[in-house]
Amino acid sequence: MKQLFLILFLCGISLTSFAQRIIMSGVDLQQPANIGHRDTIDQAVQLEVFFDQVDVDTILKSTVTYNLMLQLGEKYSQYCSYGEYRIDSLIYATKGHPTLGEFQEVMTKYFRRPSYGFVHEYGTPTFRENHTLMMNRYRADDSTVVMNWQMHPDTLRVCGLLCHKATTHFRGHDWTVWWTEEVPIDAGPWKFHGLPGLILKAQDAKGLHLIEATAMRQPLLPLINCRKQGFRKVTPAFLRKEEKAVALNYAERAKALGMFEVKSAGPKRHFYSPYEEEE
Structure with missing residues (x-):
């Protein structure tokens, strides 16, 4: 079953008709999808903000643009990929019981990258990060996110709003x-x-990261879900170290997990553009 999902995801197969009972490779797409439990932590989302996130890997000379969603709830905010947001929307629309076909359609239609998401409780320095690295799922609580800001008189309009x-x-x-x-x-x-x-809007001085809001709207999904099931709890330091190790030895890690065979013996680097670095 895992191999089937991996093949469907990598090939980008489009699954369409759900009106009929569809069988593909012996899999009934009308059966319930096993999506795992998700805890609803906020049921009063006030605003949804679309962001483009542009990251640069100077070693690979590669630039990647991601589409993400920021949900602003009553007590919490969540920043995750638009694909992950669409999965939560599907779960909400189907009252927690999407079919395998419906789930697979969202998985293949929407890009679930980056493979991490953050939940923040307002007024605290703690961020919960869920991060999938290859086939491993990790959860880390970062309780030391304190940013010392310096204010400047400059202004700029973003999404039509006056910003400082x-x-x-x-x-x-x-x-x-x-x-x-x-x-x-x-x-x-x-x-x-x-x-x-x-x-x-946020940009780093090295020109490696640019995050900018592109649109905002009244919420279509009124709640924020947080996944715990199937995630291994680790420290933020472990997660940063593992993120780097996977990126710099991606091919060998994939081979060890049996995802695919690697012809060359040497490690092959994957896209890597960290937001946090040791000082």
């Missing part, structure tokens, strides 16, 4: 962000927080 400039140094990067008083919520993409209003 602030800068900080955090875990190896110098950041410039733009936040707005028009949405007085202490939240932002990634782990950004600690300002009087919503952060809509």
